[in-house]
Amino acid sequence: MRGSVSLNFYHPLTASPSAIPNLFSVQTLGSVKAATTLNKSLPAERSSPLRVLIQVNTSGEDSKSGLPPLGPSTEFEEAELAVLAKHIVSECPKLRLEGLMTIGALELSMTASDTEKNADFERLKETRDLLSTHLETILGENRGRWGSEDAGNLRLSMGMSSDFEAALKSGGDIVRVGTGIFGQRAKKT
Numbered sequence: 001m002r003g004s005v006s007l008n009f010y011h012p013l014t015a016s017p018s019a020i021p022n023l024f025s026v027q028t029l030g031s032v033k034a035a036t037t038l039n040k041s042l043p044a045e046r047s048s049p050l051r052v053l054i055q056v057n058t059s060g061e062d063s064k065s066g067l068p069p070l071g072p073s074t075e076f077e078e079a080e081l082a083v084l085a086k087h088i089v090s091e092c093p094k095l096r097l098e099g100l101m102t103i104g105a106l107e108l109s110m111t112a113s114d115t116e117k118n119a120d121f122e123r124l125k126e127t128r129d130l131l132s133t134h135l136e137t138i139l140g141e142n143r144g145r146w147g148s149e150d151a152g153n154l155r156l157s158m159g160m161s162s163d164f165e166a167a168l169k170s171g172g173d174i175v176r177v178g179t180g181i182f183g184q185r186a187k188k189t
Contacts, residue, residue: 025051027101027157027174030067032087039092051098053157053174054084056127058120059105066102069127076134085131086138089145097146099155099173100128121158121170128154148173 029035029052042050057066067081076082088097104120132154135146147153157174 023050025053025098027053028055028065029053029084029088030055030065032084035084035088035092035095039094042094046094049094049096052088052095053099053101053155054081054088054097056081056100056102056124058102058123058127061105064103069123070130070134071126072130074130081127082131082134085135085146089135089139096149097154098148099157100124100131101157101174104158118170121156121172124156124158125171128156 026038029038035052038050038052055066056069057064058069060068067084068079070076070079070081074082085097088095102120102124104118104124132147136143139145148155155173156171158170158172
């Protein structure tokens with residue numbers, strides 16, 4: 001990953017990824033339209049697919065972006081997350097579905113004890129497991145088009161500077177610690 005750049009887009013995709021030649025991943029994908037736009041904007045000579053993670057709103061908070069998580073009674077043919085994952089794997093050859101990302105409710109991470117698990121992180125793990133099984137069932141022949149290249153499973157990006165320890169304890173593969181490294185962002189006026 002040396003010399004690579006991962007971006008989190010907190011607003012609708014506005015920049016062309018081809019303007020950033022070392023772009024490694026996008027962790028906040030949330031629509032078929034955005035996936036199609038990313039796929040079309042990548043140069044043909046790019047040597048490897050752009051890794052993407054689908055953003056999941058595990059807390060259900062209106063202030064958070066992301067698609068609803070999957071559950072045991074999910075109708076996969078209608079679930080936005082499953083539809084987007086299938087689209088990425090089958091229709092976007094310049095993208096690789098690397099995993100799922102959430103920004104859970106901070107209160108859950110701050111109040112959880114060593115014996116108590118963060119419900120948002122657990123919901124993301126359940127969603128990953130259900131989605132993996134679904135993709136295997138419908139797209140088994142495209143198995144090499146999703147999951148991490150080294151382990152083969154969908155990665156989980158969860159936790160930020162304030163709750164990364166809880167995320168790691170919950171099985172997170174990727175944590176986002178920008179504030180811990182760069183400090184607080186300036187408030188918008």
